[in-house]
Amino acid sequence: MAFKSICLIGASGNIGVPTLKHLLASEQNFKVTVISRESSTAKFPDGVTVKRVPDDYAVDKLTEAFQGIDVVIGALSMMGMGEQYKIIDACLAAKVKRYFPTEFGLDELPDWLLQLREMFKIKHDVRDYLISKEGTGLEWTSICCNAFFEMGIASGFFQLFWKDKKAVLLDGGEPKWVACTLDTVALAIVKSIEKPEASKNRILLVEDFRTSQKEILVAVQKKVPGWEVENVESGPWLEKGKEAVRNGDNSQLGKLTFGTFAQGNHYEGRPEYGNDVLGVSKKSFSEAMDLFWKDYQSLQTS
Ligand SMILES: NC(=O)c1ccc[n+]([C@@H]2O[C@H](COP(=O)([O-])OP(=O)(O)OC[C@H]3O[C@@H](n4cnc5c(N)ncnc54)[C@H](OP(=O)(O)O)[C@@H]3O)[C@@H](O)[C@H]2O)c1
Numbered sequence: 436m437a438f439k440s441i442c443l444i445g446a447s448g449n450i451g452v453p454t455l456k457h458l459l460a461s462e463q464n465f466k467v468t469v470i471s472r473e474s475s476t477a478k479f480p481d482g483v484t485v486k487r488v489p490d491d492y493a494v495d496k497l498t499e500a501f502q503g504i505d506v507v508i509g510a511l512s513m514m515g516m517g518e519q520y521k522i523i524d525a526c527l528a529a530k531v532k533r534y535f536p537t538e539f540g541l542d543e544l545p546d547w548l549l550q551l552r553e554m555f556k557i558k559h560d561v562r563d564y565l566i567s568k569e570g571t572g573l574e575w576t577s578i579c580c581n582a583f584f585e586m587g588i589a590s591g592f593f594q595l596f597w598k599d600k601k602a603v604l605l606d607g608g609e610p611k612w613v614a615c616t617l618d619t620v621a622l623a624i625v626k627s628i629e630k631p632e633a634s635k636n637r638i639l640l641v642e643d644f645r646t647s648q649k650e651i652l653v654a655v656q657k658k659v660p661g662w663e664v665e666n667v668e669s670g671p672w673l674e675k676g677k678e679a680v681r682n683g684d685n686s687q688l689g690k691l692t693f694g695t696f697a698q699g700n701h702y703e704g705r706p707e708y709g710n711d712v713l714g715v716s717k718k719s720f721s722e723a724m725d726l727f728w729k730d731y732q733s734l735q736t737s
Pocket residue numbers: 444445446447448449450451470471472475476477510511512513514515516537538539540541580581582583584586587
């Protein structure tokens with residue numbers, strides 16, 4: 436049965452904005468509702484129904500807001516990640532048919548990461564919670580995309596630090612890992628709603644391409660020359676990061692996330708590979724770099 440009425444939570448966020456754009460552009464003419472916190476100053480395009488809920492996402496208020504909704508997409512910030520249990524309980528109470536948990540990152544969550552990064556423990560437990568609810572009428576779809584490409588370059592997540600123009604290359608910067616633009620992640624969410632059977636109760640892995648630190652650095656240096664490079668071995672580098680986090684230095688948390696795939700990974704050929712199933716085409720590395728250079732303008736002014 437086709438889904439008609441879609442509710443997006445976190446529509447003003449990094450992944451929420453392009454998701455809302457693709458929902459509104461879908462040929463399936465979805466009725467789109469946005470849920471935003473009462474304290475939020477976020478603004479949304481005309482024609483979108485906006486419902487404000489208390490900042491603590493109280494289950495009874497969410498249940499009210501979810502009446503008549505087929506699909507709820509959780510695109511919450513890391514800070515709001517733990518509220519998903521209430522969101523799922525409200526989905527069950529309001530007989531919502533499908534929930535998209537706040538994933539949009541790593542598919543594999545190693546035990547050491549679950550122990551050191553609470554956010555990932557929550558993602559992991561929310562997956563289990565949704566699986567435990569299978570058969571109640573609430574289905575789920577998890578979209579994983581490894582690294583957000585544009586944000587990864589801009590934020591230093593890929594270990595390219597703009598302020599000092601310094602790159603820390605792991606294992607020569609050669610290993611290739613999966614990257615995805617925000618636009619492609621958002622499109623995959625909407626295609627999953629358009630194809631409910633193909634996306635039911637499963638993780639789908641979506642990507643644009645595999646890239647490496649070195650490929651990115653070469654592209655960056657063409658426009659912004661003069662980068663200093665430090666070469667490190669990924670094993671000891673990651674162990675140092677884990678130790679720092681164990682000693683309370685949370686500024687190293689990003690390293691741990693990058694470290695889970697810095698030695699290389701791939702999606703294509705795996706059973707959960709989603710681009711083909713969903714009909715999501717890939718952007719090229721150079722198209723994605725163009726999207727990044729647009730972000731770079733704002734990096735300059737921040
Ligand atoms: N793969 C990657 O490289 C990568 C990178 C970054 C993030 N992610 C993942 O993508 C998902 C979404 O992240 P995002 O960056 O799109 O989120 P975000 O922009 O930080 O926030 C999304 C929305 O969450 C809502 N929200 C709920 N509780 C909040 C709170 N306590 N503080 C602030 N905002 C709150 C806000 O909506 P309202 O103001 O409308 O209420 C906000 O606009 C997360 O799972 C995150 O882990 C992945």
